[in-house]
Amino acid sequence: MKRRNFLELSALGFGGLMLPAVPVFGDIVTPERMLEQVDPALKKRLADVALNTAKSKGANYADVRIGRYLQQYIFTREQQVQNIVNAESYGVGVRVLANGTWGFAATSDVSDKGVARAAEQAVAIAKANAKLQKEPVQLAPVPGYGEVSWKTPIEKNAFEIPVGEKADLLLAANAAAMDNGANFVNSALFQVNEQKYFASTEGSYIDQDIHRIWPNFTVTAVDKASGKFKTREALSAPMGMGYEYMIPKASEKIKGPEGTGLVGYRKAYDMLEDATLAAKQAKEKLTAKSVMAGKYDLVLDPNHLGLTIHESVGHPLELDRVLGYEANYAGTSFATLDKWKSKNFKYGSDKVNIFADKIQPGSLGYVGWDDEGVKTKKWDLIKDGVLVNYEAIRDQAHIIGEKESHGCCYADSWSSVQFQRMPNVSLAPGKEKKNVDQLIAGVDKGIYIAGRGSYSIDQQRYNFQFGGTTFHEIKNGKIVGPLEDVAYQSNTQEFWNSCAGSCDESDYRLFGSFFDGKGQPSQISAVSHGSAHTRFNGVNVINTARKI
Amino acid sequence: MAILSKEEAQAILKKALGYSKADECEITLTGNVGGNIRYARNEVSTSGAEENVSMAVESRFGKRSGVATINEFDDTSLEKVVRRSEETARLAPESPEYIELLGPQQYTATKAFFESTNKVDPAYRADAAAKSIAAASAKGLTAAGFLEHYSNFTAKMNNKGLFAYHPSTSVDFSVTMRTEDGTGSGYVTQDFSDIGKLDTGKASQIAADKAANSRNAKALEPGKYTVILEPAASIDLLQNMFYNMDQRNAEEGRSFLSKTGGKTKLGEKLVDERITVYSDPSNLEVPSSPFAGDGRPQKKVTWIDKGAVKNMYNTRYWASNKGAVSVPPPGNIIMEGGSQSLEEMIKSTKRGILVTRLWYIRTVDPQTLLYTGLTRDGTFYIENGKIMYPVKNFRFNESPVIMLNNLEALGKPQRISGSLIPPMKIRDFTFTSLSDAV
Numbered sequence: 001m002k003r004r005n006f007l008e009l010s011a012l013g014f015g016g017l018m019l020p021a022v023p024v025f026g027d028i029v030t031p032e033r034m035l036e037q038v039d040p041a042l043k044k045r046l047a048d049v050a051l052n053t054a055k056s057k058g059a060n061y062a063d064v065r066i067g068r069y070l071q072q073y074i075f076t077r078e079q080q081v082q083n084i085v086n087a088e089s090y091g092v093g094v095r096v097l098a099n100g101t102w103g104f105a106a107t108s109d110v111s112d113k114g115v116a117r118a119a120e121q122a123v124a125i126a127k128a129n130a131k132l133q134k135e136p137v138q139l140a141p142v143p144g145y146g147e148v149s150w151k152t153p154i155e156k157n158a159f160e161i162p163v164g165e166k167a168d169l170l171l172a173a174n175a176a177a178m179d180n181g182a183n184f185v186n187s188a189l190f191q192v193n194e195q196k197y198f199a200s201t202e203g204s205y206i207d208q209d210i211h212r213i214w215p216n217f218t219v220t221a222v223d224k225a226s227g228k229f230k231t232r233e234a235l236s237a238p239m240g241m242g243y244e245y246m247i248p249k250a251s252e253k254i255k256g257p258e259g260t261g262l263v264g265y266r267k268a269y270d271m272l273e274d275a276t277l278a279a280k281q282a283k284e285k286l287t288a289k290s291v292m293a294g295k296y297d298l299v300l301d302p303n304h305l306g307l308t309i310h311e312s313v314g315h316p317l318e319l320d321r322v323l324g325y326e327a328n329y330a331g332t333s334f335a336t337l338d339k340w341k342s343k344n345f346k347y348g349s350d351k352v353n354i355f356a357d358k359i360q361p362g363s364l365g366y367v368g369w370d371d372e373g374v375k376t377k378k379w380d381l382i383k384d385g386v387l388v389n390y391e392a393i394r395d396q397a398h399i400i401g402e403k404e405s406h407g408c409c410y411a412d413s414w415s416s417v418q419f420q421r422m423p424n425v426s427l428a429p430g431k432e433k434k435n436v437d438q439l440i441a442g443v444d445k446g447i448y449i450a451g452r453g454s455y456s457i458d459q460q461r462y463n464f465q466f467g468g469t470t471f472h473e474i475k476n477g478k479i480v481g482p483l484e485d486v487a488y489q490s491n492t493q494e495f496w497n498s499c500a501g502s503c504d505e506s507d508y509r510l511f512g513s514f515f516d517g518k519g520q521p522s523q524i525s526a527v528s529h530g531s532a533h534t535r536f537n538g539v540n541v542i543n544t545a546r547k548i
Numbered sequence: 549m550a551i552l553s554k555e556e557a558q559a560i561l562k563k564a565l566g567y568s569k570a571d572e573c574e575i576t577l578t579g580n581v582g583g584n585i586r587y588a589r590n591e592v593s594t595s596g597a598e599e600n601v602s603m604a605v606e607s608r609f610g611k612r613s614g615v616a617t618i619n620e621f622d623d624t625s626l627e628k629v630v631r632r633s634e635e636t637a638r639l640a641p642e643s644p645e646y647i648e649l650l651g652p653q654q655y656t657a658t659k660a661f662f663e664s665t666n667k668v669d670p671a672y673r674a675d676a677a678a679k680s681i682a683a684a685s686a687k688g689l690t691a692a693g694f695l696e697h698y699s700n701f702t703a704k705m706n707n708k709g710l711f712a713y714h715p716s717t718s719v720d721f722s723v724t725m726r727t728e729d730g731t732g733s734g735y736v737t738q739d740f741s742d743i744g745k746l747d748t749g750k751a752s753q754i755a756a757d758k759a760a761n762s763r764n765a766k767a768l769e770p771g772k773y774t775v776i777l778e779p780a781a782s783i784d785l786l787q788n789m790f791y792n793m794d795q796r797n798a799e800e801g802r803s804f805l806s807k808t809g810g811k812t813k814l815g816e817k818l819v820d821e822r823i824t825v826y827s828d829p830s831n832l833e834v835p836s837s838p839f840a841g842d843g844r845p846q847k848k849v850t851w852i853d854k855g856a857v858k859n860m861y862n863t864r865y866w867a868s869n870k871g872a873v874s875v876p877p878p879g880n881i882i883m884e885g886g887s888q889s890l891e892e893m894i895k896s897t898k899r900g901i902l903v904t905r906l907w908y909i910r911t912v913d914p915q916t917l918l919y920t921g922l923t924r925d926g927t928f929y930i931e932n933g934k935i936m937y938p939v940k941n942f943r944f945n946e947s948p949v950i951m952l953n954n955l956e957a958l959g960k961p962q963r964i965s966g967s968l969i970p971p972m973k974i975r976d977f978t979f980t981s982l983s984d985a986v
Contacts, residue, residue, distance in 0.1 A: 080645075103592070129595065229802045231802075328693055458908065489980065
């Protein structure tokens with residue numbers, strides 16, 4: 001665990017309040033300060049100091065990231081605001097190639113002197129480590145883009161909305177849940193703004209302003225007589241959007257399956273509506289039928305399937321994992337290079353088309369350029385069920401015969417070294433017109449699963465067990481009632497080969513992970529996964545009820 | 549200036565507190581200096597050094613509270629951070645869970661700072677990695693490892709007379725070794741306060757042996773097995789249990805310690821009577837901070853006494869609200885064990901499975917503390933006291949509460965993740981499926 005500038009909320013004295021353990025970087029500042037921007041001309045001057053110093057000390061390549069990372073997190077429970085965190089982290093990271101080896105150093109001293117010293121240190125580290133290097137680093141070519149800028153296309157900057165207004169929305173959602181029978185409710189709003197300036201000796205000076213938002217809650221229902229308790233999580237998605245995501249819009253709602261009352265939210269969330277339903281469903285879970293273990297056809301909601309894609313496709317196709325760089329922590333991958341080279345490795349059925357991208361509007365991964373100055377794009381990972389590509393950055397592209405990087409390099413802070421991270425990885429919707437009720441109509445014995453639950457998968461990404469937030473039994477093409485104690489266990493390749501098709505494009509929406517972890521010291525990143533409702537046949541379902 | 553002495557920290561805190569105009573003010577000063585080295589494919593991939601000192605000021609006017617932080621310590625900056633916390637406090641809503649700051653406290657003496665760890669330099673790190681890589685190369689294996697060390701201090705002062713200071717050091721080392729053909733994998737992890745106790749070459753030998761011996765594992769049917777869990781395998785499950793012993797959650801009916809009718813399991817037998825678990829900041833093997841984040845003294849607290857729930861932790865607000873004894877969450881976990889070594893435990897096992905590491909552990913049901921996850925990096929079949937052959941990895945679905953009821957034997961406790969945990973022999977551990985992962 002990385003400890004520098006890393007304040008767990010519990011360390012701030014808020015332990016034991018059921019707050020999630022989320023990382024907060026940097027110093028606590030006032031909300032007004034978060035609206036300030038650093039002048040690009042100043043950043044360019046500092047960047048040139050870093051690049052020139054690195055070159056003069058013997059670097060063949062250098063890049064510099066001047067980053068201002070802002071976070072505002074609001075936490076509430078029932079009728080009270082528990083905590084508001086406003087954090088800012090500002091500094092510079094310099095990465096160099098000298099003697100064919102990487103070196104990296106970072107500093108919070110954003111002055112000519114501080115930046116130059118970091119550049120010198122980075123070159124010194126590269127030269128020291130070069131003695132242990134077997135082969136020199138090879139970088140895929142990238143054009144110099146000159147002075148350019150990019151901004152997440154937001155309508156309303158969440159940081160401009162008064163904190164009180166945002167806290168009131170969370171408290172109103174809590175009240176909606178309590179009024180509808182919840183015993184407890186914890187809610188939170190996470191907002192992130194990365195102001196990143198990247199420059200490299202390739203001739204790029206890239207200024208980017210990136211926004212992300214995630215509203216979330218957990219509703220708890222307790223039955224004192226039986227001593228049972230059940231929770232229902234929000235069915236929101238973390239998004240690469242501004243505060244417009246928090247304003248309900250009828251046109252962004254997709255009706256869930258008949259008999260569930262569920263609503264899918266595309267690019268606008270209705271927190272009050274979801275909290276109201278959540279309270280009813282949490283109570284319903286207390287008396288819901290316990291699932292009979294066995295084989296079922298599963299119909300998975302995009303708000304659930306997103307993390308299944310994340311774990312069973314996104315991670316195993318990270319090229320650094322495939323090569324062994326993550327062996328001690330996250331693990332390696334079953335999707336080895338020989339399988340890819342064979343050109344006929346059936347990752348899934350012919351209905352499975354999975355693509356990677358960093359350009360989907362509204363997604364968490366959407367940026368103009370990645371953290372090593374590569375223009376972002378879209379590419380195929382699995383085509384008609386066959387494995388066709390990986391996720392690679394500049395120093396890996398040559399290993400898989402690519403002429404350019406995929407543009408998925410990322411660092412979670414100016415003080416962290418950038419490395420290969422998961423781009424958005426999404427399942428293409430079906431081509432045939434179909435809504436979720438039509439998809440369910442073909443299922444004789446099945447389970448409909450929505451929302452995130454427990455996600456566990458092995459270190460090579462073969463065997464997984466996933467839960468969910470809500471479960472509904474499907475009999476003879478219809479939802480017949482809620483189920484509980486459901487988890488499905490499968491093998492990645494077997495699971496994706498059981499894919500029997502998805503709803504059409506109109507059903508497609510994004511889900512994602514706001515705090516995906518990787519690396520040692522650990523870094524977080526945010527990534528989206530799009531899909532439409534999808535059916536998987538004959539999946540092994542277990543019953544998770546126990547007595548202690 | 550990253551690791552300040554008690555006197556230096558006290559001087560800065562006094563000066564900052566002098567600027568306070570609030571009803572109540574508490575200031576926490578923390579610092580750390582550390583470094584790390586990471587290697588994979590038998591070469592160093594990244595290494596770095598870090599240093600940071602930070603101050604957090606909490607000011608209170610009545611029941612309103614505000615926090616501000618800073619990492620500059622000249623007089624102007626100190627005054628600025630105090631003012632900023634006061635401005636934030638004035639704007640904050642009144643906290644319904646307000647409780648007055650603590651006054652002067654008595655803290656247990658602990659020895660957690662070791663100069664050996666404090667003086668580690670890049671050359672030490674490179675050498676530590678080289679020794680580990682050499683252990684891999686000697687057996688034709690591929691190593692991926694990570695070593696991280698820190699010196700830290702925390703100091704706290706408030707205007708009610710509280711002052712606390714605690715310096716500490718730590719080192720964490722882990723390595724995974726894999727066979728060239730990818731059919732075998734072995735792991736070891738160790739952590740210490742005193743880096744003098746760490747020998748990365750010797751530790752890596754354990755991972756190397758496990759990797760070499762785990763080639764071509766056989767598949768056993770999933771089901772209920774007697775297992776020997778090494779401390780590195782059981783620690784996460786146990787931490788998930790002991791860090792979930794919050795009194796408020798239990799009384800609110802949303803914990804594994806909740807009972808019907810809004811009652812809790814406090815005082816009741818929960819697990820096998822050979823299980824006794826406590827925390828103690830002054831333990832020499834696993835020293836921890838003598839005070840909690842809110843300044844409460846950490847004392848020796850027994851959580852499970854001969855199988856029964858003895859204490860639950862709480863916040864000061866909840867303790868006062870419920871008229872309960874105020875108990876901070878544990879700083880370490882010490883589980884009493886026996887005298888048997890791991891080898892002796894294997895010798896006394898008729899049939900069982902030795903588990904090196906459990907991975908990707910996630911909650912399945914918070915009510916029963918049911919967790920799922922997988923074995924990894926060294927899973928072996930034991931028959932008639934001998935390790936017979938490596939077996940394929942399993943997925944488990946198990947609750948630590950059930951596991952500690954199915955206890956067969958406890959070995960000699962070892963340090964793992966800052967806690968002392970014995971190797972444990974458990975019957976009927978539930979493996980629900982097989983994994984092809986190596």
